[in-house]
Amino acid sequence: MSNVVSLDGILGVGELKSAAKAAGCASSSCGSSSGPSDLPADVWEKVKNHPCYSEEAHHYFARMHVAVAPACNIQCNYCNRKYDCSNESRPGVVSEKLTPEQAAKKVLAVAQEVPQLSVVGIAGPGDSLAANGTNTFRTFDLIAKSAPDIKLCLSTNGLALPDHVERIKGMNIDHVTITINMVDPDVGERIYPWIFFDHRRWTGRDAATILHERQMMGLEALTSAGILVKVNSVMIPGVNDQHLVEVNKAVRERGAFLHNIMPLISDPAHGTHFGLTGQRGPTAQELKALQDQCEGDLKLMRHCRQCRADAVGLLGEDRGAEFTADKVEAIAVNTDDDARRLYREHVEAERAERHASKAAAREEVAESVAAGVAPILIAVATKSGERINEHFGHATEFQIYEVGTSGAMFVGHRRVDTYCEGGSGDEDALEMVLDAIGDCTAVFVAKIGACPKEKLLKAGIEPVDAFAFDYIEESALTYFKAHAERAAQGAVQTRTGRDAVLRPAEPLARRA
Ligand code: CLF
Numbered sequence: 001m002s003n004v005v006s007l008d009g010i011l012g013v014g015e016l017k018s019a020a021k022a023a024g025c026a027s028s029s030c031g032s033s034s035g036p037s038d039l040p041a042d043v044w045e046k047v048k049n050h051p052c053y054s055e056e057a058h059h060y061f062a063r064m065h066v067a068v069a070p071a072c073n074i075q076c077n078y079c080n081r082k083y084d085c086s087n088e089s090r091p092g093v094v095s096e097k098l099t100p101e102q103a104a105k106k107v108l109a110v111a112q113e114v115p116q117l118s119v120v121g122i123a124g125p126g127d128s129l130a131a132n133g134t135n136t137f138r139t140f141d142l143i144a145k146s147a148p149d150i151k152l153c154l155s156t157n158g159l160a161l162p163d164h165v166e167r168i169k170g171m172n173i174d175h176v177t178i179t180i181n182m183v184d185p186d187v188g189e190r191i192y193p194w195i196f197f198d199h200r201r202w203t204g205r206d207a208a209t210i211l212h213e214r215q216m217m218g219l220e221a222l223t224s225a226g227i228l229v230k231v232n233s234v235m236i237p238g239v240n241d242q243h244l245v246e247v248n249k250a251v252r253e254r255g256a257f258l259h260n261i262m263p264l265i266s267d268p269a270h271g272t273h274f275g276l277t278g279q280r281g282p283t284a285q286e287l288k289a290l291q292d293q294c295e296g297d298l299k300l301m302r303h304c305r306q307c308r309a310d311a312v313g314l315l316g317e318d319r320g321a322e323f324t325a326d327k328v329e330a331i332a333v334n335t336d337d338d339a340r341r342l343y344r345e346h347v348e349a350e351r352a353e354r355h356a357s358k359a360a361a362r363e364e365v366a367e368s369v370a371a372g373v374a375p376i377l378i379a380v381a382t383k384s385g386e387r388i389n390e391h392f393g394h395a396t397e398f399q400i401y402e403v404g405t406s407g408a409m410f411v412g413h414r415r416v417d418t419y420c421e422g423g424s425g426d427e428d429a430l431e432m433v434l435d436a437i438g439d440c441t442a443v444f445v446a447k448i449g450a451c452p453k454e455k456l457l458k459a460g461i462e463p464v465d466a467f468a469f470d471y472i473e474e475s476a477l478t479y480f481k482a483h484a485e486r487a488a489q490g491a492v493q494t495r496t497g498r499d500a501v502l503r504p505a506e507p508l509a510r511r512a
């Protein structure tokens, strides 16, 4: 594109490929923040480059977590302290706990290698505000001085939050996540066995009551201070699933900006109370139904990756192994932000073009398809979420779009094992894929072999390679328009298919 700064000088070859893949955006009608047209200018400025607060931004921008907060002041039944904080990370290891000084150097090292980096978050492995938040605030202070263009973001269970709102405001921390799983202590009792507050341990209903009151107090204080608050809720079937509708209402009334309803990750191997007592997580359709029920004035985040407390990179990728403490130690860091600035200028230009092309595709569908035509789900094989550029057999996940007369909306992702191993198809993996995308009408791929094609068709899922390497949303809308025409002629049936299994990433190893 002639009007866009070349990325050649900003990114290395591998990253250039990745950025080119990422240099698009998803639906402007989708969860998270929608876009400049439906947000006040100051709010758009705060969220437009934040990969969690803006669904669109997560295709362009990276976050990193620094694991400086090991202690926690509560116990959640879905957490085993041998693993990362389940609020913000999948159960895996924090390879290294860092001091604030080590963390600040690591941020500079990543920032000079990864121009997409826009946010540093502190999300564990314990609670960022336990132990008085000493490490958290010291780390943010150091980063604010050496890399002031990087946004600061913290995640907390909220117990200690009311004591720190003034400090958070004073440090220009614009983004805070509170994990709120209940607004009724009777429900809370089933999730939190104890909390440590005011120099003593509290249990049962008392513990849940204190936690609830402190969470609401913290949320109100933050939103009154103009800080954007995202609420994370863990959906636990039979415990708080329907109750999360009430949670959604309560946090919306108190000014939360975004609600992220995440599936419980539960496995006996994790050693958590829920894992050991057989508490299951939700299925894909249960999760989506609850998210749809809650979608309203308060935007729903649907692109969360439940990432590690030391994750580095675009959401869904982890470049942490490139930045271990010994590797960072050997890097001569500087505070030059030229590459990041050029990258952001590029993104601004690219965004403007994509907004126009997506709007045109939506308009075409709105004009040609009757408003009552039911939306469909489409699974997409993509390497980083903007173009259809992955082979069916190589996909480790499929992104799911709901496509209808109001647009194409990203609604989640489904992890799978790769079908093609060493050049031949794995039948068990194919069954898993059929389970994972069983509720989809079509699967968009860059390429697919004859055998899986036939099995997909037999399962009622249309494999589509006609849009290989094109943008997802425009392609999905083009497909939907043709699908609606075929449906009107009675050539296809509307289908919902079987429910899909949600599969979290495997735990990597136990922490030392
Ligand atoms: Fe990290 Fe959380 Fe900030 Fe994002 S993660 S502290 S808001 S920068 Fe994002 Fe990761 Fe989901 Fe968290 S994808 S787990 S929502």
Ligand code: SF4
Pocket: 072, 073, 074, 075, 076, 078, 079, 080, 084, 085, 086, 087, 124, 125, 126, 127, 157
């Ligand atoms: Fe675990 Fe996080 Fe809950 Fe603390 S707040 S118990 S670290 S999930």
